[in-house]
Amino acid sequence: MFESKAGILFIAGIGFFAFAFLSNAVVPMVMYKDLPEQTAEQVVNDKLMYQFDELSRRYPGAFREHIGEPTVENCADALRLGKQVYVGEGCWHCHSQFVRPVSNDSKRFGQVSETWEYQNELQRPVMFGTRRVGPDLSREGGRRGSDWHAVHFFKPKMVSPDSPMPEYPWLFDGAPDQPNGRGLALITYVQWLGSWLDTYPYYEELDAEKMEESF
Numbered sequence: 001m002f003e004s005k006a007g008i009l010f011i012a013g014i015g016f017f018a019f020a021f022l023s024n025a026v027v028p029m030v031m032y033k034d035l036p037e038q039t040a041e042q043v044v045n046d047k048l049m050y051q052f053d054e055l056s057r058r059y060p061g062a063f064r065e066h067i068g069e070p071t072v073e074n075c076a077d078a079l080r081l082g083k084q085v086y087v088g089e090g091c092w093h094c095h096s097q098f099v100r101p102v103s104n105d106s107k108r109f110g111q112v113s114e115t116w117e118y119q120n121e122l123q124r125p126v127m128f129g130t131r132r133v134g135p136d137l138s139r140e141g142g143r144r145g146s147d148w149h150a151v152h153f154f155k156p157k158m159v160s161p162d163s164p165m166p167e168y169p170w171l172f173d174g175a176p177d178q179p180n181g182r183g184l185a186l187i188t189y190v191q192w193l194g195s196w197l198d199t200y201p202y203y204e205e206l207d208a209e210k211m212e213e214s215f
């Protein structure tokens with residue numbers, strides 16, 4: 001068998017698999033084994049808290065019922081649940097979370113993704129995705145208001161007339177202004193994406209008075 005073409009291809013196949021496993025799994029594991037993985041609580045930052053607080057004022061009834069107070073702990077729980085909803089609803093079938101260093105990706109989506117961005121609990125498993133029916137979402141946070149996301153998740157065509165994105169009415173208690181716990185969590189998760197970068201848009205210093213004025 002080893003002298004036939006099939007035998008050579010067979011051995012080459014195993015060889016390439018072993019090489020890929022070494023370079024893509026073993027080497028990164030060894031490189032980053034001393035980098036502590038951050039928890040959801042640790043990745044909550046001021047920018048996200050600004051959005052979370054805003055969410056609590058925009059949908060006060062729903063927020064109080066499903067989340068409670070806009071605290072860091074509740075925000076971390078919302079992120080965990082939001083990630084689960086993202087996985088469960090199959091958002092990753094159509095959206096990637098990786099700005100690639102090719103094809104001018106950075107012109108469209110922002111700075112190229114780096115390894116450290118994925119070193120936390122919410123990136124297990126990573127949502128790199130493979131298909132891009134919709135845009136990359138790794139810098140989505142802050143690009144849109146939470147009310148835009150609510151309407152968009154309820155019925156994408158309401159804000160994006162030709163959108164092929166499915167509707168998610170089960171993330172609401174009825175209307176687009178009544179997101180339920182899973183809806184609020186998904187919005188929080190989407191607003192988190194990219195909040196670890198300085199490029200996060202629409203962000204003012206967390207300032208209670210200034211926020212009060214804007215409502």
Ligand code: HEC
Binds near residue numbers: 085134164
């Ligand atoms: C069938 C493919 C498909 C699925 C599944 C899908 N989307 Fe989309 N999504 C799109 C397309 C296409 C767009 C661009 C048009 C639009 O704005 O609706 C989009 C747009 C978006 C945007 C707006 C991006 C921007 O700022 O312009 C967000 C946020 C988003 N999707 C999140 C999600 C989430 C979260 C889920 C899972 C609950 C999801 N999508 C599921 C295809 C999809």
